[in-house]
Amino acid sequence: MSPLLEVRNLSVAYGAIEAVRDVSFSVEEGQVVSLIGANGAGKTTTLRTISGLLRPTRGDILFRGEPIHRKAAHEILASGIAHSPEGRRLFGRMTVEENLQLGAYVRDDAAGIEADMRRVYELFPVLGERRHNKAGLFSGGEQQMLAIGRAMMSKPKLLMLDEPSMGLSPIMTQRIFDTIKELQSQGTTILLVEQNALAALALSDRGYVIDLGSTTLEGPGTDLLADQRVRAAYLGEG
Amino acid sequence: MTKTFLSPPIARILGIAGAVLAIVAAMLPWTTFVLNKGAWPDKATLQFFDAPFALTGFRWELFLVGIVALVCSVVKVPAQRRVLRGLGFGVAAIGLVNFLFITAEGGGLGAVTAADGASAFGSVAALVAGGLLILGTFGQPLEEIPRWKTNLPTPVEYLGLLVSFAVLLYVVSLTLTAGGQGGAANPYSGPMFLSFLGFGGGLMAAAAGLGILRWISKLSEKHRAFSIIVLLLCAFLLPFTNAGTEYWMTVAANIGVYAATAIGLNIVVGLAGLLDLGYVAFLGIGAFVAANLSGAAASSLGIHLPFYLVVIISAAIAGIFGAVVGSPTLRVRGDYLAIVTLAFGEIFQIAARNNIGGLTGGSNSIPNIPPLQWFDGTAYNESITLFGTPLPSGVLYYFLIVVLIAAVMAVFANLKNSRMGRAWIAIREDEDAARAMGIKTGKAKILAFLCGAVLAGIAGAVFAHKTSTVGYESFLFMESVTLLAAVILGGMGSIPGAVLGASLLFVLPEKLRAFSDYRLLIFGLALILIMRFRPQGLIPDRHRRAELAGEDAEGHTLAETPGDEPEQPRPQEVPAR
Numbered sequence: 131m132s133p134l135l136e137v138r139n140l141s142v143a144y145g146a147i148e149a150v151r152d153v154s155f156s157v158e159e160g161q162v163v164s165l166i167g168a169n170g171a172g173k174t175t176t177l178r179t180i181s182g183l184l185r186p187t188r189g190d191i192l193f194r195g196e197p198i199h200r201k202a203a204h205e206i207l208a209s210g211i212a213h214s215p216e217g218r219r220l221f222g223r224m225t226v227e228e229n230l231q232l233g234a235y236v237r238d239d240a241a242g243i244e245a246d247m248r249r250v251y252e253l254f255p256v257l258g259e260r261r262h263n264k265a266g267l268f269s270g271g272e273q274q275m276l277a278i279g280r281a282m283m284s285k286p287k288l289l290m291l292d293e294p295s296m297g298l299s300p301i302m303t304q305r306i307f308d309t310i311k312e313l314q315s316q317g318t319t320i321l322l323v324e325q326n327a328l329a330a331l332a333l334s335d336r337g338y339v340i341d342l343g344s345t346t347l348e349g350p351g352t353d354l355l356a357d358q359r360v361r362a363a364y365l366g367e368g
Numbered sequence: 369m370t371k372t373f374l375s376p377p378i379a380r381i382l383g384i385a386g387a388v389l390a391i392v393a394a395m396l397p398w399t400t401f402v403l404n405k406g407a408w409p410d411k412a413t414l415q416f417f418d419a420p421f422a423l424t425g426f427r428w429e430l431f432l433v434g435i436v437a438l439v440c441s442v443v444k445v446p447a448q449r450r451v452l453r454g455l456g457f458g459v460a461a462i463g464l465v466n467f468l469f470i471t472a473e474g475g476g477l478g479a480v481t482a483a484d485g486a487s488a489f490g491s492v493a494a495l496v497a498g499g500l501l502i503l504g505t506f507g508q509p510l511e512e513i514p515r516w517k518t519n520l521p522t523p524v525e526y527l528g529l530l531v532s533f534a535v536l537l538y539v540v541s542l543t544l545t546a547g548g549q550g551g552a553a554n555p556y557s558g559p560m561f562l563s564f565l566g567f568g569g570g571l572m573a574a575a576a577g578l579g580i581l582r583w584i585s586k587l588s589e590k591h592r593a594f595s596i597i598v599l600l601l602c603a604f605l606l607p608f609t610n611a612g613t614e615y616w617m618t619v620a621a622n623i624g625v626y627a628a629t630a631i632g633l634n635i636v637v638g639l640a641g642l643l644d645l646g647y648v649a650f651l652g653i654g655a656f657v658a659a660n661l662s663g664a665a666a667s668s669l670g671i672h673l674p675f676y677l678v679v680i681i682s683a684a685i686a687g688i689f690g691a692v693v694g695s696p697t698l699r700v701r702g703d704y705l706a707i708v709t710l711a712f713g714e715i716f717q718i719a720a721r722n723n724i725g726g727l728t729g730g731s732n733s734i735p736n737i738p739p740l741q742w743f744d745g746t747a748y749n750e751s752i753t754l755f756g757t758p759l760p761s762g763v764l765y766y767f768l769i770v771v772l773i774a775a776v777m778a779v780f781a782n783l784k785n786s787r788m789g790r791a792w793i794a795i796r797e798d799e800d801a802a803r804a805m806g807i808k809t810g811k812a813k814i815l816a817f818l819c820g821a822v823l824a825g826i827a828g829a830v831f832a833h834k835t836s837t838v839g840y841e842s843f844l845f846m847e848s849v850t851l852l853a854a855v856i857l858g859g860m861g862s863i864p865g866a867v868l869g870a871s872l873l874f875v876l877p878e879k880l881r882a883f884s885d886y887r888l889l890i891f892g893l894a895l896i897l898i899m900r901f902r903p904q905g906l907i908p909d910r911h912r913r914a915e916l917a918g919e920d921a922e923g924h925t926l927a928e929t930p931g932d933e934p935e936q937p938r939p940q941e942v943p944a945r
Contacts, residue, residue, distance in 0.1 A: 181804065202808070203806065215800070219804070222797070235790070
């Protein structure tokens with residue numbers, strides 16, 4: 131069986147500067163896969179390219195065996211890849227409910243949208259309680275919940291989360307990672323980009339280390355966690 | 369939170385004294401001598417005691433406010449200090465306007481105090497009275513604005529709305545005619561109008577303090593269809609009031625054209641958040657197209673099409689230009705887009721001035737565009753008789769424009785609540801996030817420009833017939849800026865806001881003609897003050913109201929929401945452009 135998502139020799143450049151060079155990885159259906167690496171390693175650029183917000187200079191992106199790297203962002207979203215961007219990028223002046231509705235913008239099955247909205251409220255009761263409040267007034271953790279919920283509203287096969295733990299307290303980070311596991315158990319495949327390598331690798335089926343724009347290491351999450359090079363570079367052990 | 373540096377009993381006495389003084393001020397003489405341009409209006413140079421019941425005009429207004437203030441300061445009313453403060457500002461405004469004008473016209477302070485053995489302390493007394501009333505509210509912090517029940521029996525709510533809108537109609541009619549038509553015969557129309565604004569503003573502030581305005585807006589949101597019908601009815605009744613003269617109907621129709629255009633601009637700026645500094649060009653395109661297709665002798669085309677066709681073609685051509693101007697939005701954002709649209713506005717204006725293709729008449733403009741005709745052949749600029757009441761000429765154009773605004777509002781409301789409307793608002797809030805939601809941002813932005821331009825094109829076609837002359841001077845940069853100011857002033861993304869904004873911005877210059885040299889200065893100051901004290905606009909859109917006034921979408925004031933993430937700074941609430 132071919133992987134759900136396969137990225138082959140991907141290169142992306144901003145003008146003359148190559149941000150991603152020859153990155154390859156794959157995500158099997160039902161897995162949680164994380165990309166870890168230092169600041170500026172090209173993780174966010176990779177996600178933005180997969181979701182069609184950027185164009186690759188070289189390489190292929192295959193989703194369910196089909197090349198998608200020439201498609202527009204809305205087509206990629208409609209085909210089943212949702213992207214919760216770095217920094218959450220909520221519509222702060224809109225209510226929780228309006229944010230969720232925008233997450234379902236590419237869908238037109240009103241009943242299904244309604245059902246998925248209820249599902250998000252079950253997953254994050256705090257969002258349901260304050261569904262008519264503005265997103266911008268929520269705490270960082272609650273905003274992250276909403277960002278994940280909003281991405282879930284397009285009913286994706288693959289959910290890409292960019293730095294979901296950014297700026298959160300340890301307790302809230304743990305809660306977000308628990309949610310990721312929960313989503314996996316409900317059948318969503320997740321591609322995670324994290325600086326918090328320890329927590330990310332601990333729950334990942336597979337991990338890839340991206341360094342200076344290229345994949346340098348790969349393996350099951352627990353193996354990478356035990357790898358001396360990873361520990362030295364990302365977990366602050368020498 | 370107001371500081372309480374006065375003890376409550378003293379504050380209360382100050383308030384009562386202020387109210388009494390306001391009543392006294394209404395009875396005092398206001399000028400010591402007859403001014404060069406003629407006597408100050410409303411028998412202000414006469415002693416009150418000669419004719420005690422002859423209170424008219426601004427003195428009657430002041431007297432009324434004084435009585436209301438006295439009652440409110442003696443009787444315990446809800447939100448008493450809010451009410452009194454509003455009234456105090458009204459009294460002070462009436463005093464200040466008259467004080468300044470009499471001083472300026474009379475050549476010094478002698479005109480408002482004592483000169484040649486006569487004394488006239490009316491305006492000074494009013495100023496002091498206003499000050500006392502305001503000061504009296506500093507005894508204790510201001511109260512919460514009371515909330516009134518909005519789940520009454522439906523007939524009662526309908527009645528409440530009917531009465532409110534009837535009052536609104538009366539206020540609009542009074543505002544239009546306040547101070548009368550300016551000119552040599554009526555040199556003081558400007559100050560009289562401003563005095564009326566002070567009076568109306570004071571009462572409005574008091575009503576807002578009592579929570580009445582909020583109650584009305586809640587009720588009208590609840591009974592939308594009913595409110596819209598009643599409002600339309602009120603608009604049709606306006607010509608039957610005192611405002612039903614040719615002059616005021618022309619003014620009202622002009623305002624209407626700009627209001628319809630402002631609603632169109634509201635799509636581009638208010639919904640999609642794209643700054644357009646050359647928007648009036650689309651109004652101009654619509655007007656020139658209509659001028660050329662309606663059989664004006666000066667038009668080089670010499671085509672005369674029926675009006676409905678003219679409207680469609682004007683709208684289509686304006687829409688095409690809208691899409692063309694909108695296409696750079698794919699590549700340029702924010703400030704750069706503003707420059708592109710600014711340039712387009714200037715290109716249009718210069719092309720029209722140079723009579724491009726012989727289509728605009730250049731500096732001669734295109735005169736004598738034939739008036740529209742009703743089905744029985746009545747020209748729209750004739751006077752008519754309706755229900756036994758003779759209505760002035762121009763009233764048919766006024767009716768047409770009321771219908772136009774209603775139609776434009778309906779289009780806007782539908783667009784705003786559509787899928788596309790949600791996409792526009794998402795783009796306004798965060799274009800990148802909108803793309804990540806699968807919104808085709810390029811298409812949406814061009815469509816915003818196109819829709820806005822179509823509405824302006826329609827308004828332009830009506831404008832051409834109404835004014836009968838179309839020339840480039842009507843479509844200068846200043847008009848674009850005024851339209852933009854109307855949208856922002858009224859409240860971005862809000863329909864009634866755009867109408868109110870346009871009304872204010874186009875009625876004030878008309879009303880302030882008396883101040884000639886100073887009118888733009890006053891106008892600018894007023895704008896700065898409004899934006900300082902009410903940044904969300906006069907009638908804000910639900911979202912923006914929530915954003916800028918610290919209320920949530922339901923209108924409840926938000927308490928500080930405790931978060932569990934103390935290290936996470938809350939996003940700053942800055943009004944977006």
